[in-house]
Amino acid sequence: MAVYTEVAFAEAAALLHDLNLGDLTELRGIQGGIENTNYFVTSEREGATLEHVLTVFERLSFEQLPFYLHLMKFLAGRGIPVPAPAANAKGEILLSVQGKPAAVVDRLRGKSDLAPGVAQCEAVGATLARMHLAGLDFPMSQPNLRGLPWWNETVPVVLPFLTPAQADLIRAELAYQNHVAQSPAYAALPRGPVHADLFRDNAMFENGELTGFFDFYFAGCDTFLFDIAVCLNDWCVLHDQDHDGSLDTPRSLALLTAYQAVRPLTAAERSLLPALLRAGALRFWISRLWDLHLPREAALLQPHDPSHFERVLRARVRDTHALAALLRDDALQSA
Ligand SMILES: Nc1ncnc2c1ncn2[C@@H]1O[C@H](COP(=O)(O)OP(=O)(O)O)[C@@H](O)[C@H]1O
Numbered sequence: 001m002a003v004y005t006e007v008a009f010a011e012a013a014a015l016l017h018d019l020n021l022g023d024l025t026e027l028r029g030i031q032g033g034i035e036n037t038n039y040f041v042t043s044e045r046e047g048a049t050l051e052h053v054l055t056v057f058e059r060l061s062f063e064q065l066p067f068y069l070h071l072m073k074f075l076a077g078r079g080i081p082v083p084a085p086a087a088n089a090k091g092e093i094l095l096s097v098q099g100k101p102a103a104v105v106d107r108l109r110g111k112s113d114l115a116p117g118v119a120q121c122e123a124v125g126a127t128l129a130r131m132h133l134a135g136l137d138f139p140m141s142q143p144n145l146r147g148l149p150w151w152n153e154t155v156p157v158v159l160p161f162l163t164p165a166q167a168d169l170i171r172a173e174l175a176y177q178n179h180v181a182q183s184p185a186y187a188a189l190p191r192g193p194v195h196a197d198l199f200r201d202n203a204m205f206e207n208g209e210l211t212g213f214f215d216f217y218f219a220g221c222d223t224f225l226f227d228i229a230v231c232l233n234d235w236c237v238l239h240d241q242d243h244d245g246s247l248d249t250p251r252s253l254a255l256l257t258a259y260q261a262v263r264p265l266t267a268a269e270r271s272l273l274p275a276l277l278r279a280g281a282l283r284f285w286i287s288r289l290w291d292l293h294l295p296r297e298a299a300l301l302q303p304h305d306p307s308h309f310e311r312v313l314r315a316r317v318r319d320t321h322a323l324a325a326l327l328r329d330d331a332l333q334s335a
């Protein structure tokens with residue numbers, strides 16, 4: 001559990017009043033996240049029980065937050081299942097707790113499915129594509145703050161903690177990704193607001209139905225293909241202890257086919273998916289190394305295992321040509 005900022009009951013109660021969300025009845029620190037302080041807040045208003053999530057942002061600034069919160073509001077308004085932020089009487093959705101930025105958003109029903117099958121991957125693929133299309137009109141712009149420039153800055157910071165073989169891999173992959181980013185095919189990739197961290201623990205299901213995506217605090221304007229790659233790397237790999245990071249073909253095809261039924265991939269996207277799968281693995285290997293070796297103070301913090309994404313990256317590098325062949329597969333082409 002990561003609770004970096006302790007919020008008192010009275011402080012949370014006053015916040016809910018300002019948002020016209022009634023009387024606070026329960027305030028509970030949330031286990032699971034690693035970036036922000038999160039609490040479940042339950043309140044009573046005119047006989048109804050309301051469930052929200054209070055987030056205090058630990059790394060993001062008052063300048064960066066409007067993009068994420070307004071994106072969630074915009075997507076929710078377009079019928080995409082994401083938590084809408086609550087507004088105060090002045091219409092403000094970006095709040096302040098102990099001088100830090102904060103927000104109160106809808107609590108999604110259900111729980112995360114950490115062992116998804118084909119049906120869950122289909123639901124994620126279709127909803128991801130709908131979200132990408134809905135976001136095309138979003139008027140605000142902010143880069144993916146965990147994109148290539150951050151990788152270039154952060155790799156030298158984590159290098160001292162790596163073995164020589166790991167250092168060779170991370171340097172070679174960073175060079176490869178800088179090269180890919182200069183290519184005409186990369187420039188041709190469709191772009192818009194992306195979630196950029198849509199792991200299994202950032203989606204909820206209830207009775208087998210997807211109830212929504214949440215945790216948009218790594219979102220940014222980037223290629224849609226990067227978002228797809230991040231999803232495939234988490235939703236469609238084997239997660240047993242001995243796994244080697246390989247993609248599970250039935251779940252990968254299910255996610256991609258469902259995505260394509262809503263927004264077909266372009267030729268440039270097909271050709272660059274193997275490279276962007278490597279980019280997605282590199283991004284989370286770097287951030288997990290950074291979180292592990294350069295931790296912040298926290299009441300309780302469970303850093304994620306970086307070696308998982310080292311394995312995923314090695315598997316994607318090994319499978320680059322096989323994945324390219326899979327993407328030329330007739331069944332997927334005609335989806
Ligand atoms: N809008 C929401 N609806 C339901 N549960 C949520 C919501 N936001 C966060 N949670 C819960 O809080 C946990 C941690 O949130 P997360 O956003 O992943 O934290 P962090 O930002 O620190 O990574 C999630 O695993 C989930 O159980």
Ligand SMILES: N[C@@H](CCOP(=O)(O)O)C(=O)O
Pocket residue numbers: 032033034035197199201202215284287288304
């Ligand atoms: N999904 C990332 C970590 C980001 O934390 P989250 O709790 O906001 O998803 C990873 O698994 O490394």
